[in-house]
Amino acid sequence: MDVSSIDHLDVGALKNRSLFPDPAPRKIPMGEWHDRFKTLPAEIVDDYRYYRDLGKTSWNAYLQPPSTFYAYGMRILDRIPFDNGLASLRLWGFILNESERLYRARQAGRKIVALMGDYGGLAPLVYAFPGLVPFYPDFQYWTPFLCASNVLLETADAAGVGENCCFVRAALAAFLRRAYFPEPDLVIASTGAGCDDLNAVAQHVEDRGYPFTWTEMVWRKRPLPASAAKDLRTSPGGVTYRLREREVLADEYRRVASLLADLSGTPFDEERLAETLSVVSKARRLIRRIRRETFAADLPPLPALELLQVEFAGPHFYGDLPECVSVLEDVLETVRTRSAAGIGFGGIGAVPVAWATPPADPLLLHRFEELGGRLAGTEFLVAQSRARLDLSRPPIDALAESFLEGSLLGTSEERGRRLAEEAARFGARGAIISGIFASSHCVSETRILREELSSALQGPILTFDVPSPGGRGLRNPVENRLAAYMETLARAAP
Amino acid sequence: MKQRAHALASRSRRKIAPLFRETRVNLLAAIDAALADRVREIETLRRSGRRAVGVLAAHAPPFELLEAAGAIPLRYLWGGTSAFETRGLRLLKNEACSLLKGIAGALASGEGVRPDAFVIGGACDQLRRFAEIVRRDLEIPVFELDLPRAHALPGSAGRLRDELDGLARELEAFPGLEPVVEETLASRIGAWNRSRESLARLAGQAARGMMGGAEALALARSVWVLGPERFVDLAARIEGSGGEGAAAGSSRALAFCGPPLLFGGERAAQLLGRERPWRLAFDLSETGFFPHGEPIEAGEDPLGALAERANRFPLACGFKRPDAAFLRALEGEGRPEAAGVVCGSLSFCAPWNHQMTRFRRRTGGRPFLGLEGDFADAQESRLKTRIGAFLESLSTIRKAHGSNFAS
DSSP, X not given: OOGGGSOOOOBTTBGGGGGSOOOSOOEEOHHHHHHHHTTSOHHHHXXXXXXXXXXXXXXXXXXXXXXXXXXXXXXXXXXXXXXXXXXXXXXXXXXXXXXXXXXXXXXXXXXEEEEESSSSSSHHHHHTSTTEEEEOGGGGGGHHHHTTOOHHHHHHHHXXXXXXXXXXXXXXXXXXXXXXXXXXXXXXXXXXXSOHHHHHHHHHHHTTTOSEEEEEEOOOOOOOTTSOGGGEEEOTTSXXXXXXXXXXXXXXXXXXXHHHHHHXXXXXXXXXXXXXXXXXXXXXXXXXXXXXXXXXXSSOSSOHHXXXXXXXXXXXXXXXXXXXXXXXXXXXXXXXXXXXXXXXXXXXXXXXXXXXXXXXXXXXXXHHHHTTEEEEXXXXXXXXXXXXXXXXXXXXXXXXXXXXXXXXXXXXHHHHHHHHHHHHHXXXXXXXXXXXXXXXXXXXXXXXXXXXXXXXXXXXXXXXXXXXXXXXXXXXXXXXXXXXXXXXXXXXXX | OHHHHHHHHHHHHHHHHHHHHHHHHHHHHHHHHHHHHHHHHHHHHHHTTOEEEEEEXXXXXXXXXXXXXXXXXXXXOOOOOHHHHHHHTTTSOTTSOHHHHHHHHHHHTTOSOOOXXXXXXXSSHHHHHHHHHHHHTSOXXXXXXOOOSSTTSTTHHHHHHXXXXXXXXXXXHSTTOOOOOHHHHHHHHHHHHHHHHHHHHHHHHXXXXXXXXXXXXXXXXXXXXXXXXXXXXXXXXXXXXXXTTTTTTOSOXXXXXXXXSSSOHHHHHHHTOSSSOOEEEEEEXXXXXXXXXXXXXXXXXXXXXXXXXXXXXXSOTTTOSSOHHHHHHHTTTTSOOOSEEEEEEETTOHHHHTTHHHHHHTSTTOOEEEEEEOSOTTHHHHHHHHHHHHHHHHHHHHHHHGGGSOO
16 A cells, blocks of 8 residues: 555644655664664754753654664664564654663752652652653663673672572662762652562662652552441542552652652642643553554554553553653654554454563564564553543542552552453454563462453464563473464464 | 680580580470460460461561450461471462462461461561462452551551451451450559560560570460460460579570571570570560560550551561661660571562561671571571571681670
């Protein structure tokens, strides 16, 4: 189909977008993007900026080809094929630029707030204070795979947090090596109903002497028959919780707000938080729509890896909320355009599969698609970061309530059921559960997730632990099992 | 001169050893007998309709609350044998906590003591998820208790009080249990206070070497099964029985920390040297002396008093954030002197194992032995070797440094 005939609508104020129309969707290697980038009009490169409130500076353009980041050390990029659409290039550039962005934020006089453990609960609150930038050191979890290097994991091992801990131990190593993000002005670590591996890492980080505070995440307990109905509430996403759970979380958020006010030198302003939440709400809506349209389209309009990147915009919007919204709008537009045109990635016969827990190794998602799979439902531990916000509530309450939809706050059964419902809605014929050896929640939840998915989908479920980078000998069995699984699903196709 | 001193010390140790062995046999036998009596009593009570409520998690729920509701608390202190752990693999992955695998395996195969319900405190991620497995797969009712981990935050104790209040209401609604009445709760607090006082005295005796270290560990653990009244009885018999300074001459005064179970009673005796006396300087393990802490002032709000104490509980450092209080205790602040610190952790216990290097730095300069193990029989020789080497190293350090460490 001649995609050049598709109208390219203006995306926001980016009138130059039409100067570089997307070709027919195809995955291309890093080298091809490197060449294609040279044909990109300078006006478009000039348009994509982070921290736009600082104006157009010599350093805040982020549209770069993947090869730039390969040169910075992300060696896996020469093995990842990329969506050849401009919106995806923009998404990659925006994401991979984050480390530089944090250092620039420090240079621009902004304060850096490291959040640990809650993946989307507190970041909106941080954005409600001018001059504060949130990030999650936890997401250094990906760095060993992106850089195809065990350096961070070995550093963590030397610090006493070894392979019995999830890959999130790379975050500790990143703090120790002091080269991955600027020293934060405040660390806020969430404990309670979360992952114990991350908790242990955060405890080590606290020892480093940063301004540090703990916050508590409540356990969303299953209501018992003795619970009075008047104590129960339902979130916009349909999750039942106890009023007391929301109140406890809201109290915590108020306490953190006062710490952030001290840090930023600006008093907490509920109206400003409400305005921030309306932008956050927009961003979350965009994420939900991109997911829905990608799962529902005849051909996936977005590759699996790019979809993962979109989902992980939810926790902290990669450190620049307004620009992230713009990036997501661009991606959604591309997704809609492709869906309407019936074009996308893979073949019509691609097998729809749900996926639980994000694979630390991004290559696995690509391999999955190479083997004829497409995503039809995901539960990547960040459900709380795309949960609907009830903006009719006081903003702190709205934020607390949305967090109660968190992936890890409730039971594995509930998590499995939610994924199963989504998977069934989008016609998944199987599900993959990727875990991490000895991760505190994987050891208990995997079987339960498998049982919930199996009963709902009537198809086989594949579970495996993602091996650490560089272990070719360990990756081969996983890839073999993945290949066998996809072959089994394909043969069982109706 | 040195040789003469060494010869004198050797003769002294030879004189002590027989007394020590005799006292050990009596003490461990006394504990075992008391435990056996209590187990029979519990069985009788259950046959008469009393409800047994299983308890996991180090510091909650307060046993006083369960007893005030008419329940018999059953503290699950260990995972049994490697066979139980293996059976637990039906429900948990291999890299799950050994304790939970063992309990799951025992209950799933019908061999463990099956309670009428469980109270499970969300002290760690695996425990929190285990609650779901107990309810869903083992089909045992579960009361879930959300324990604040960030205990130093304003409102944490109040939040825990709310949790305990909710638990009391859930217990009341459970068939066979009773409403928790304040007077009854205060009375149970009083009973446990008496056991705390006994424990404090016995801890002092243990530190002075009036009983062997393994016996001391067994004694501290026994209170969770015996309950306060029977423990106070046992303590009174022990306090009055002599065993004068049986291990007082021992140069091996050890401090312990860690989750429960790796060292308990007879196993500790086997692992830690049957023939070489050692004494327990202080015990920060979750089933040890100090979790019981000081007596609690019930006052006008006994539930609040329990919550406040449980929230302050400084010793389950694997769970509490921050853990400054635990680290100070580990350094020996306000504690008897110890020659070395042993942290016995369970395999795949994230809250403890990932912290070992931190603990190693905070022992006040004392040698530190971090152990990780499970209930497999095959672990015994490995643990014995490591512990034996550690004890030998303490002797070497003592010889090299004189009185720098405990004598």
